[in-house]
Structures are given as C-alpha cells and as structure tokens.
Amino acid sequence: MINSASIISSTQAPLTEFLKKNKENKRFSDTVEMSITLFLISFFAFFAIKPAITTISSLLGEIKSKEALTQKMRSKINTLVEAQDAFAQVQEQYQIIEASLPSQSRYSHLITQIQGASSQSNVNLEKFNINLKTKNMSTNDTKSVQNVNLKSYQLSTTDYADFKSITDFFDLLSQNRRLIKINSVSLETNKDQDQENPVNPEFVKYNLTTNIYYWQEPYEKY
Template identity: 35%
Template sequence: MINFSSSYRGFLTKIPQPIREKGKDYASVTAAIFLTAFLVIFAIKPAVITIAGLLGEIKAEEKANKKLQQKIDQIITAQIAYTQVYDQLALIDQALPENPQFAPLIQQIEAQRILTNLELTDLNYSSIVLTGKSEQKTEKESNPQEINFSASMQGHYPDFKNFLKENFNYRRIIHINSLDIQQPQSQQEEINSLIISLKGTAFYSDND
C-alpha cells in the first residue's frame, strides 16, 4: 500500500523555498484585498454617505444663513431710512391728519384771532363725521377729505395781515379760497376798522 501522506510531504520538500514564500505572499495580498473591499462596503461606505449628507446639510444651512443675513441687512437698512424720515413723517401727519381734527383747527383759528385783536362776527363750517365711520364713500369722496369753513372778523388791516400770516405758517394744510374786505357801513364803527370775510378749506386723510 502506497503512503500518500509521506509522498505528499516528500513532494513539498522538493518545491523550492522562493516559490513557497511567493505563494504565501499572494495569499496575504488576496486576503488584504478582500478585507479592504469588506471595509469599503460595510464600514467606510456608510461613513462616506453620512459625511456627504452632513456636508449637504452644512451647505444648505450656509445658504439659509446667507439669505437670513440678507433679510436682516434689508431690515436694518429700512430702519435706518425710517429713522432718517421719522421727523418728516410727523410733519406730514400734522399737515394732513388721518381724521378731521376739527377741534384743534378751530382752536388754532380762534387763538390767532385773539392774539391779533380781531373781533369774530360769524363762523360757519361744513358738516363732518366726528366719530364713527361715514357711509360708503363714492370715488369722488375718496382721499383727501375737506372741511370747509367761513369766518367774518372785524379789526384793523395790520391785524388781519398778521392773522393770515400766522395761519399760513400753521403746519396743517389750509387753503384760503376767497377773501373779501369791506368798510363798516355804520358810522359808529371805529375809524379805519375793516370787516374781512374769508372762506377756506382744511384737509384730512380718511383711511376708514
């Protein structure tokens, strides 16, 4: 009976040593390749995907932050512009108030009349809605709204001149539509005294 084990061992002993070492090297390289492929597929690939996702999120966040910063810059610019025109806006509100502001208007006229020593003989004004909302407006009645008034006063010419000057300097927009100057018909009236009748219009913005 032939002993194959002893024959095989004998065969191996006849293989040159460099060939056996080279075979071992090939086996090591093959094992390293399989190990690398395993790591790439099961370990490194998920990490790469995760990193790529994080980079995408960071890029999206940077884009969102950039847009947010642009919005903030726009708000800051608008605030600066508003601050620069704030005083002018207050003047506009005084020149064209959002409601009739009838009482301050009459008080202004009356105060200037007293300061300029004029005697009020007649005062009339158009009807206005002081509280609440008016009925539905037509296109003709849209902004700005008007308060028409008329007044008759008696006094000296320099006093009338000062009266008109002070009212023209009033911040609220007042338009003098007509001005009529007459001498008193009664001989008992003060010498050089005049009667002046004026008609005017004040404006306001009705946003209701």
C-alpha cells in the same frame, strides 16, 4: 553492485518534490488567508466608516445650504438697511407733507391749531362752524389738475376783536403749515352790536370762511 550515490539521488528526488509542493501549497494558503483577511478588513471598515462618511457628506451639504441662506439673508438685511436709511432721509419731508396735506380730515387737530392762532393773536374765538360735508377738488379749484383724492371741507367763524388782533390772527392762519384756503374775509364796524351782549366799541366784527384740504386714499373712508 548498486551505486550508493544513485540510491541517495533516487531517494532525495521524491522528498524534494514533496517539499516543493508543500511550499507552494503553503504560499497559496498564505495568499488565500491574506486575501480573505484583507477582504474582511475592507468589508467591516466600509460599513464602519460609511455612517461617518454619510454624516460628513450631510454636514457638508447643510453647511453649503446655510452659507447660501446666510448670503441671501445678508443681502436682504443690506436691502432693509438701505431702505431704512432712505426712509430716514425722507421722514422729515414726509412729516412736513403730512402736516400740510394730511391723509385724514383731522378736525380736532385743525381746531387746536386755530385756537392756538387765536390765542396768540388775542382773538376771543368762542365759536366756529365746520361743514362736515366734504367735496372733491374740482377743476375750478385746481384750474389744471382734477384729483378725486384731494378732499376739502369748509370752516367759518364770526366774532369781534380789535383790528390789529384780527390781522395778526389772519396772518398766523396764512403761516400755518396746514393747507388752508381763505375764501372770504369781511370786516364790519361795531355799531349794530347786540345790546344784551355788548362788546368793546373799538372792536371790529369779522367774518372768515375757509376751505381745509386733505388727501384721502381711495380705500380710506372718513
């Protein structure tokens, strides 16, 4: 007689084996499916995020470049501000030097100054002569320095005025900021005056010869 327990046992063994294999296959299938899903998610996420990452990286590089440029510009601005401060400090001194020894001959400016001095001293300055031929400063003039940039031209005038006005006129010329060298001064009594153009007998005839100096750079021609 066949034992029923052994029949049941022999029947369950293949079923158990089948279920076990199916379970393992399902686990494998789930693993494969999950792996594929993760791969696809990573793949699409990478290509979706890559432009953003590239943009962020580019922006970071641009920010660093602009920071470096800003630092350089700030340094240049600071240097410019310092230069402006230094120029402001010497500007007044430069104007004084330019007024004393201008970079050009400035004939018209000189004439205005001399006419102003004659007007203040009541000297009727009707005419004067300017020798436009310039000359270099020679060693006889400087005695220690010879510089071809230092130029001069001659101005002379002759007229009549009372003695006090003449001395006041000469005094104003000597106080003028413009570098003026008085070469010669002569005074004559008014006894041989022109009969056609008589002047006050108390007036004195004066003759004044001066050298006017200016600084000419090698590239400047006047």
